[in-house]
Amino acid sequence: GQQLxxxxxxxxxxxxxxxxxxxxxxSIFNTWLWYKQDPGEGPVLLIALYKAGELTSNGRLTxxxxxxxxxxxxxxxxxxxxxxxxxxxxxxxxSSNTGKLIFGQGTTLQVKP
Amino acid sequence: DAGVTQSPTxxxxxxxxxxxxxxxxxxxxxxxxxxxxxxGQGPQFIFQYYEEEERQRGNFPDRFSGHQFPNYSSELNVNxxxxxxxALYLCASRRGxxxxxxxxxxxxxxxxx
Numbered sequence: 001g002q003q004l005x006x007x008x009x010x011x012x013x014x015x016x017x018x019x020x021x022x023x024x025x026x027s028i029f030n031t032w033l034w035y036k037q038d039p040g041e042g043p044v045l046l047i048a049l050y051k052a053g054e055l056t057s058n059g060r061l062t063x064x065x066x067x068x069x070x071x072x073x074x075x076x077x078x079x080x081x082x083x084x085x086x087x088x089x090x091x092x093x094x095s096s097n098t099g100k101l102i103f104g105q106g107t108t109l110q111v112k113p
Numbered sequence: 114d115a116g117v118t119q120s121p122t123x124x125x126x127x128x129x130x131x132x133x134x135x136x137x138x139x140x141x142x143x144x145x146x147x148x149x150x151x152x153g154q155g156p157q158f159i160f161q162y163y164e165e166e167e168r169q170r171g172n173f174p175d176r177f178s179g180h181q182f183p184n185y186s187s188e189l190n191v192n193x194x195x196x197x198x199x200a201l202y203l204c205a206s207r208r209g210x211x212x213x214x215x216x217x218x219x220x221x222x223x224x225x226x
Contacts, residue, residue, distance in 0.1 A: 099207065100146070100171065
């Protein structure tokens with residue numbers, strides 16, 4: 001089945017640094033979603049991307065929908081301690097736009113004050 | 114505006130027992146999906162309900178079943194519990210229609226002894 005591969009698996013950075021993570025697939029996705037999950041909570045939607053090449057920002061977060069439709073990138077600028085958490089990419093498989101989402105395995109971010 | 118709410122927050126069961134988890138979708142949402150999240154993994158899609166019917170199903174055995182009520186709330190039932198069913202069970206809701214993003218609850222932590 002379709003899989004999403006996230007890298008890096010984990011990151012440990014200094015407060016104020018910029019962060020970049022990505023998500024790749026062997027098959028095409030028509031929607032890319034980025035979620036953040038804090039301990040003991042459910043994933044929270046950060047950014048949704050619907051068009052190849054699309055670049056969308058949400059505050060200090062910027063995400064891009066890869067031109068090949070097989071990858072997406074999430075950047076966080078000037079990281080702060082509350083950015084700590086697990087970041088997941090996700091998308092509906094194939095050409096479907098229904099409820100099923102496939103998730104990557106997550107990138108764990110730790111920020112040192 | 115309440116988001117997705119799930120109950121109970123935590124649950125402990127023993128092997129062979131049955132469990133029912135509950136979910137109330139975000140106001141205005143009519144589609145509910147359930148996910149299983151094992152420790153250190155991304156969420157895995159179980160199934161989706163819309164108009165009180167199961168519309169899509171992931172790779173989960175028949176021991177996993179569900180229901181959606183006229184008020185759009187939903188239940189997840191798991192029979193003959195196995196140790197491997199220990200996980201965080203997440204409910205997500207969205208407004209029906211293409212491209213609508215899913216919003217997650219904080220989950221039910223199920224532990225099987």
